[in-house]
Structures are given as C-alpha cells and as structure tokens.
Amino acid sequence: MTESIRVVIVDDHSIFRSGLRADLDATVEVVGEAADVPSAITVIRETQPDVVLLDVHLPGGGGDDAAGGEAVIRGSLPTTTTFLALSVSDAAADVVRVIRAGARGYITKGSSGIEVSRAVHAVADGDAVFSPRLAGFVLDAFGAVAGETATATDELDRLSAREQEVMRLIARGYAYKEVAAELFISIKTVETHVSSVLRKLQLSSRHELTAWASERRLL
Amino acid sequence: MTESIRVVIVDDHSIFRSGLRADLDATVEVVGEAADVPSAITVIRETQPDVVLLDVHLPGGGGDDAAGGEAVIRGSLPTTTTFLALSVSDAAADVVRVIRAGARGYITKGSSGIEVSRAVHAVADGDAVFSPRLAGFVLDAFGAVAGETATATDELDRLSAREQEVMRLIARGYAYKEVAAELFISIKTVETHVSSVLRKLQLSSRHELTAWASERRLL
C-alpha cells in the first residue's frame, strides 16, 4: 500500500494526458499512455498497471457509438485489470454503460489531480468511487432496487396471509384456476380473495394489481 | 480543500472510537464522538461536522431492529450533513438500508486509518465510496437497473411502431376499448395488434405482457 500505484492513462487528448501526469501526486506512477483502443490494449498488456484511467469518449468504437471502447478493451484483457473511468459527461446512459463494462469508478474531468489520485488509490484497493454529481444518481438507482419493498409493508400487512398469497400469484399473471390449483382451493374462493385484495388496495382490476406489485418489487 | 475535515464519530465501542481517532491522518479532525443515537444528534448539532462516521449496528433503534438509528439521526438533522457508514457487516440488506437512509459511502471496519481518511475526504467532496466487497454488490445492482433496458431493445424492435404503442398501453392496464379510444382505432384492430405482440414476444396473455414490460422498465 505504501508503494506507488502503477497506472496507464488512456485518452485521445495528449494535453489532457500530460496534465493528468503532472497533477497526479507522488504516490501514483504513470507507466504508460495510449490515445486509442488498439494501442491501449498493447500498452496495458506490456505494463500490467494496477489501474487504467480510461476516457469514456474514446474514438475507435466505430462510428457514432463512441463508447464501445471500454467493452473492447475489457474483453481483451484479464479481468484482474482495474478501470477508473474519466469523463466530461455525467449523462446517466454513459455511467451505466461504463459500469456495465466493468469500471470500478467514474469521475468527471473537472476533478483536481489530488482527487483523481485519491480515486486511483481507492479503486486500486478495490473500492468503488463516484464523483459528486454521479454519486446521487448511482445511489438513487441502487436504493430503488430494494427500496420500495420497505414502504410497501404498510399497505401489504392490511392483507391477510391468504390474500397475500393469492395476490402474488395473480400479480405474476396466474389465471384464477391456476391459482386455485396451486393453493388447492376452489376458483370461487380465489375470486373472493381477489375481490378483497382489490378492495383493500383500492384497485379495480388485476392489471392494476400487477402494476402495483411490480412497482413495489413484490414479484 | 486543504483545510482539515471536521468529523464526528458515532460508535458504541469507545475503544474503536479511540483507535479511529488515532489512525485518522492529520487532514481529518475529530470534533466529536457519540455512543448512541440521542447523543449523536446532539453532538452533530453542536459541532456541525463535515462528515459523520456512523456505525451501522448502533443500539437504540429499539429491539431487534438494530438499524433504525441512521434513519432517526438522518431525519433529525439538516440534509446537508454527510454520512459515511462503517460496518463489520457486508450483508446486502445492511448496505441497501444504509444507502437509503442517506449515507454517501459504506466501508468495512477492516479498513486501515489511511483508507478511512481517504474515504472521508471523498464523501466530503460529494463522492460516493464503497469498500471492495461491497463495491461488487453495488455495481452489480446498479448495472442490473439499466441492464435489462438495453437488452429489451433487441426484442422490442421486432414489434412494429403501432404494435409498440398498443403494447405500452396494454401493459399499463388499459382495456382494449380504452386503447382503441386513445389511438382512434377500432377495438378489433387493437385485438389484432395485441395478438401480434403476444405472438412475437411468445407470451400468452396481457398479464404476462405487463410483467414482461415491467421487468424491462418500459412503463
């Protein structure tokens, strides 16, 4: 940890590479640079850096899809390589794509050298790092994954245990007779339960019930 | 940024607080400590720290729900306060809960003082930081959010423009005649489109269609 961290900078602007190289502090050693995807792969293979600083808008992805770069680089290298994405953009689509391509962090180019150095250390340790404007987005998205499940409890416990069973099956698209077969009860009983569920949740059809359950991730 | 960052440590183990205070580097100034939720609120109000280092498993949440603490603290303070969660646990449920409570980062107690210092600086700048074991989890969850949206395009463009229109309305729970009124076409035409959609997507009912669209966040 006290040793310097070896990084490779991949960016198509040489001035930006120089600036980054100058601003990174003493604990980060730049062992290579590349301006495009093919040379990046070569440099990374040769130098085996701890972290790759990767510009999001690399040319070479082929046409308007200016961002196939990460995936290509990623797919051409051992998974042990760690990426930290640099971008002028804070668009949601860019963030998602880069993260899916395997980057462990995403910071904007407005960051100072000290901030970049800190982020480099963090991802070298395996941490995930996101710049301020992106952090909110990522956290919101993450929280949403399991989030609404919590608030649904309030309305959900107004249903009896049996009604909840029926509700889940109905919301998944089961027909009444399928629910009946699944729970070993009569179709008429299923109808009674569904009516109760719709009344208690103030819904008017099984379609709305599906949407309701879907929003709350009860499926 | 070159000034020291003022932090408050909230943890029910005094030895851990002392260790953390000793291990944090010179750029971080500990201006207060607390061992439980009520005193934490008081201390934070008085000292107005830049960052609050918060133990996840604080007692005082009331009974087995050992984690209501963050929400209580969070709800009692201005939203400008930034939280960094510390935990021995890397359970998914803990992470989700803490993030939803408003923490900007989550690191494990196995981290060194240097690592904690670095994380404190990061969240003070507005970054989001996650420890190695948690990073993978968070990134996976995040990627999943928008991941399926991308792959849905493949199946989605097999539908004609009109079919997609009808599909979206149907998936939202519109009745056939409502779709017909919305699109100024006959109910029979709607039926035809729905049949095509179901056939092309290999589904058998509008309920499954709702679930299909919901999973891909097309609503």
Added chain:
DNA sequence: CCTGCCATGGGGGGATCCCCTGAGCGGCCC
C-alpha cells in the same frame, strides 16, 4: 352471546379477453 373478520364455497351475469377466419388498402422490393 353477538359481532366482526377470515377462509372456504356456490349461482349467475355482464364485460372483457383471446383466438379463429377473412378482408381491403397502401407501401416496399425484386
């Protein structure tokens, strides 16, 4: 003991869904 809630079941009926067959019209491509 009576009232309320829950789970179970039934009859009936109108609305809706889903599929079948069939058809006309306009555009695109070879």
Added chain:
DNA sequence: GGGCCGCTCAGGGGATCCCCCCATGGCAGG
C-alpha cells in the same frame, strides 16, 4: 406486376375476469 408486410376492420365463440347475491365454519373481542 406480384409477393410480402403492416395497418385497418369485422363476426363469432369459448375462456376468463369481476361483480352481485348468498352460505358455512372457525376464531377473537366486547
């Protein structure tokens, strides 16, 4: 010009959905 496809519309029919009425038995609370 002749297929091929998409958009439009129609009739009919069986299955399903959702509501109305109703009843029985169990179980908890006032």
